Amino acid sequence: MASLLHQDILNRIIERIMIRIGRGEDYLLTATDKWSVELLQDAGYLLEDIQREIAKRTRLQEQEIREAMIDAGVKNIQYDNAIYEAAGLSPAPLMQSPYLMRLMERSYRATLGEWKNYTGTMAKAAQQTFIRAVDKAYMLTASGSISYTQAVKEALEEIEKDGVIIKYPSGHEDTIETATLRAVRTGVAQSTAQITIARMKEMGVELALTSSHMGARPTHEVWQGQVFFVDWDKMDKVYPMPDIPKPENPSARLRAKYPDFVDTTRIGKVDGLDGANCRHSFSVFYEDMNNPFEHYDTEENRKAYETQQRQRTLERRIRKTKREVMTLKAAVDNAKDEKLKFALDMDYQKKAALLAKQNKAYNNFCEENNLKRLADRISIAKWGREQAAAARGAAQRYNNAKS
DSSP states (O other): OHHHHHHHHHHHHHHHHHHHHSSOHHHHTSOHHHHHHHHHHHHHHHHHHHHHHHHHHHHHHHHHHHHHHHHHHHHHHHHHHHHHHHTTOOOOOGGGOHHHHHHHHHHHHHHHHHHHHHHHHHHHHHHHHHHHHHHHHHHHHHTTSSOHHHHHHHHHHHHHHHOSEEEOTTSOEEEHHHHHHHHHHHHHHHHHHHHHHHHHHHHTOOEEEEOOOTTOOHHHHTTTTOEEEOOHHHHHHHSOOTTSOOOSSOOHHHHHHSOBHHHHHOTTSTTSTTSTTOOOOEEEOOTTSOOOOOOOOHHHHHHHHHHHHHHHHHHHHHHHHHHHHHHHHHHHHHOOSHHHHHHHHHHHHHHHHHHHHHHHHHHHHHHHTTOOOOGGGSOOTTOOHHHHHHHHHHHHHHHHHHO
């Protein structure tokens, strides 16, 4: 849904650009003040239009986030309950624990609040992108610096390049899709973590076991698949749970035998366990249990991590080019000036040919490195069979003309 929303915003910006400056060179030569007033009016309508779209889509997004939270929470507590039951304890089911349900609800609302903060910036970002691109095209053309056709092409390139982005307080920027995925993934991970921690504290458990997987980021590889001692004084500072009393008389033997859970894994920190984009989890552990997680060679893990990062880079490039192809196709379809339409179609064909090359390179990379080709990671909203067929046809026309 986030991907669909992103493309909708881009399409609306492109369509209005083509309405405003796609009517011909003479129209661009109207007086600057008249142009500015009409531009701001159009930009205002664009803002209202996108805000209505965001309102409609966030209602759906709330439901999706809530379902993900509940699903993850139920599955997480079921796994831990099996361990407690094997140890002779009888924990209550998640849905029968008011405290755990309140805990999950708070985490859900925190994640949803973060996502809503992102969506609140979308309409403003789209409006400013529209104004900036059209103003630039007008000034370049009116000054005689470049041709009308080139000015429109550069305006479209600016939209394609920037899209609609989310800027974090740190200055880091992401697309709407990436920001949404990160917020939901991190929120679900922290929700299930807090449920696990609450139950551990309730049951007086002092040991935790982290999961492991090949290709973990190097800073996480050093602690994955290991057993840790949980210092509840430290844990209460990470995830405060004053309603649940801390276990009495912590074991000095366990504290001395196992590394500290909070200090080692940096749980709750953005770069630690259950932080941004972390795929690790953890569970309760008793000393008479077997550790089911495999220990991976550090060098092999590093190579796998770098290979996966390269795969992610290739996937991002394909998604970016697909958006550019769709944007150019929308521009071609909306162009009224034949000269401009022809120039845009040439760019569309060239970009489609680039997409074909990127797809081929991605498939070859996956085959050479024995990686699964992840179709969902190279897909974008509204890119179906019709769009793919049109792009292949455009690429073929470009290659035929080039040869």
